[in-house]
Every structure is written in C-alpha cells, then in structure tokens.
Amino acid sequence: MTHPWLVRAETEADAAAVRTVDLAAFPTAEEADLVEALRADPGAWFGDLALVAEDGRGAVVGHTVLTRCHIDAAPALALAPVAVLPGHQDQGVGAALVRAALAAAGRRGEHHVVVLGHPSYYPRFGFSRASLYGIRVGFDVPDEALMALTLDPQHPLPAGTVRYAAAFGV
Numbered sequence: 503m504t505h506p507w508l509v510r511a512e513t514e515a516d517a518a519a520v521r522t523v524d525l526a527a528f529p530t531a532e533e534a535d536l537v538e539a540l541r542a543d544p545g546a547w548f549g550d551l552a553l554v555a556e557d558g559r560g561a562v563v564g565h566t567v568l569t570r571c572h573i574d575a576a577p578a579l580a581l582a583p584v585a586v587l588p589g590h591q592d593q594g595v596g597a598a599l600v601r602a603a604l605a606a607a608g609r610r611g612e613h614h615v616v617v618l619g620h621p622s623y624y625p626r627f628g629f630s631r632a633s634l635y636g637i638r639v640g641f642d643v644p645d646e647a648l649m650a651l652t653l654d655p656q657h658p659l660p661a662g663t664v665r666y667a668a669a670f671g672v
C-alpha cells in the first residue's frame with residue numbers, strides 16, 4: 503500500500519502547523535518550544551533540513567528537522583524531533599520524513615547524524631549505537647538510545663562528546 507505523503511522543505515507559512523503537530527505528538531510543549539528556539543538560531547537551523555509531510559489534501563501531518571551539532575570539533579547534525587499527528591502514526595509518515603531528511607543532508611555534503619530516540623526504530627535507517635564509535639553525550643541517557651550514522655563511508659564517525667545547539671539546553 504502506498505501513501506500520498508508529500509515531503510517537502512518547511513516554509514514560514516508552516517510554522518503554526520508544525521507547532522500543532524508537535525503539541526499533538528508529544529505529552530508536553532517541550533518539543534514545540536525546542537523547534538521554535540532552533541528556528542531562531544542561525545548557527546543551528548538550515549531551512550532545507552526542516553521538513554514537513556503533507557497528506558493527500560495538503561494538510562501538514564508530520565515534520566522533522568536536522569540541526570547543527572558537533573561531535574567534539576567535527577560538525578554533525580542532530581535529528582530531533584520527528585513528529586507525526588497521532589491519527590497518522592504507524593502509517594509511514596515518520597519513516598518518509600527521516601529518509602528525506604537524511605537524503606537532503608547527504609546532498610548538502612553533511613557527513614554525520616546523531617539521534618536520541620527509540621533504539622528499535624532508528625536502526626532501520628542505518629543508525630547504530632553511538633557508544634560503539636566512542637560517541638557520548640554530557641548527560642545521562644540509556645546507552646542504546648543514543649545512535650549515530652555516517653552519511654558518507656569516506657568520513658567515518660568521529661569519537662567524542664556531542665555538543666547540541668544551545669536551544670536543547672544540555
């Protein structure tokens with residue numbers, strides 16, 4: 503079964519719909535507030551790496567964003583959040599967004615992506631446990647939840663501590 507998800511770059515006109523998705527997809531406003539704070543950070547935000555998914559009627563039903571982070575001195579991207587309206591979850595929207603975001607990052611010449619998320623979900627996109635590469639964060643998280651991916655085999659994942667954009671508050 504194919505779904506009519508159109509994944510495209512977010513525009514300024516999508517901001518309210520993105521916030522609505524975040525508020526519906528997560529139990530608190532934390533992720534919605536994070537996205538707004540990241541949007542305001544020109545050192546972290548890349549418009550072409552903020553994506554929305556539309557249903558067949560043009561309504562925004564999901565979104566994701568990749569923002570600048572570093573693994574020690576090496577530039578990388580953080581995938582967060584991946585959000586889908588509850589009525590559209592488990593239908594491939596999130597997967598379509600993640601695949602499109604990783605492809606867009608590769609096209610712009612990015613090499614590394616980290617994600618803090620469900621260890622049973624992200625390996626399907628090529629992510630693996632970050633600790634296998636000596637990658638860590640400066641706060642407590644379950645080892646299996648921090649994952650990393652290289653987008654270019656010519657640029658192996660560097661070891662080090664992930665430094666997120668200031669908006670993450672960590």
